[in-house]
Amino acid sequence: MKQILDFEKPIVNLREKIAELKNFTQDSDIDLSEEISTLEKRLSKLEEDIYGNLKPWDRVSMARHQDRPTTLEYIENLFTDFIEFHGDRLFGDDEAIVAGIAFYKEKPVTVIGHQRGKGTKENIRRNFGMPHPEGYRKALRHMKQAEKFDRPIICFIDTKGAYPGRAAEERGQSEAIARNLMEMAGLTVPIICVVIGEGGSGGALALGVGDHIHMLENSTYSVISPEGAAALLWKDSGQAKKAAETMKITSYDLKELGVIDTIIQEPKGGAHRDLEEQARNMDAVLEKSLQQLEAYSKDELLEQRWEKYKKIGDYKLDQSIDL
């Protein structure tokens, strides 16, 4: 049974009713085809109304949906010959991040992504997709290797954030994230990042410095979770819904703020409704992205990466201030 989100309940109820009527007509002589067709029309209108007008909080719940496709599912659908490699060679292997190489359209690429678990057991093993420093360091090791063998890097971002734990701090959480930001800035191969679920704070950013940043329509990218923002701003984590709106964390907001390049459309009702359709939508964007980036020389690539991030931010000049 798929997890049903609050805002889709009317749709689900109506769908069940239609199914019920269809069942009923099968076992009896009464013809309800007209009623059914009316209801089906109403359903498609309802779906349009609801899915076409998602509030930021609706998208947050979709980004967190337990069935939302994860990094490994996209890898399975879009790449061939994927081999996963483990470990950071310094401390351990962080299963909250997966990394490896594969073919993408007959070209070798390095693929790295946050990995949530599907059930409780896997989630515990993968720490709910919240990395420790060794995760970022594993990612960096693979990125350096990608640079050596001149293959593009594709990063999937899907994390609530860096793990707020004692061990993570002791092993240099800050340094590990900072190091990735700085090193990714200088890699001479194309880097494409795709936010597929939650893009939470520094933990997301540590895989998020790229030449192109794409975002699934119902994913989020933010400096802090809506609950965290509400607690900080209004001392009330119950106001998460309001924070989700104020903080501008949806793909549409980020496109407007100039932080991302492309919004990848999702199937009606979210990526989990149709993984294959979702993978196709992503494929089209990835292919184009890679084609564009492969046309650049190494120097051009680095220069453009800098130009891209240099522009992000908003400020003004107050000429009344004495120099």
Add this chain to the structure above:
Amino acid sequence: MLKDFFGKRKKYASIPSEQAKTDVPEGLMQKCKGCHKIYYRKEMKKNVNVCPNCNYHHTLTAWERIDSLFDENSFQEWDKQLITSNPLDFPDYEEKMKKDREKTGLNEGVVTGEGTIEGHRVAFAVMDSTFRMGSMGSVVGEKIARAIENAKDESIPFIIFTASGGARMQEGVLSLMQMTKTSIAIKRFSKAGGLMVSVMTHPTTGGVSASFASLGDYNFAEPGALIGFAGRRIIEQTIREKLPDDFQTAEFQLKHGQLDKVVHRHQLKHVLSTLLQLHQKGGKSLETNS
């Protein structure tokens, strides 16, 4: 030894009498945050806000820091006119910023520029925790990135003093992106051979700790400074255990291999100028030449 002072802080703590508390005239006197002894503010100032009794390093404003380190009249401020706009249309943000500017006399949470330390010309960025907790929004990120670029163009070292609670909530994801912007600037500077020194002061946390603060060729910290990524309360809630008192202090970070050195404020100028001397082409030893 200096490094022992913080461990001993409690031993020397003395609680002033009720009489003493009521006798302290506002503004003239100052109570030490470490040992709670009462000092003349002037006396504490002369000691660069370090407690003469327990060595507690009190906050310095950006300008106090600059005055304490740079040669007289050697500094020049950059990008003074950059102020925040309100990218998320966050309620009351601009009004609050205006008030903060009036209250602190600063235009943002960081002062950038160039100056000389014992004759060595450097570019600098000094964050100020008295301005909105030194939080990093677009202006802070932009000023720091520009200062690093200037250092690169001028081929001079870059020194940053961090003091920040992290990203500025009111600018949302744009604050987060300042981590990237500054880190790319550092990469470019580093590739060009530039020397960067980071001095982490109290507090250096969140997105600032996880970007430029940790990216110096040398990373220093002041004694007792709080340094870390996630907040203590959130960690305690997550792992359901109480953290030790010294968790995320400069000394803790040093012990865990995250810092090059913890430097007492009185020694800072000397350490920095020696370091600059050591990185100067044809630099001569200060000791043998003095």
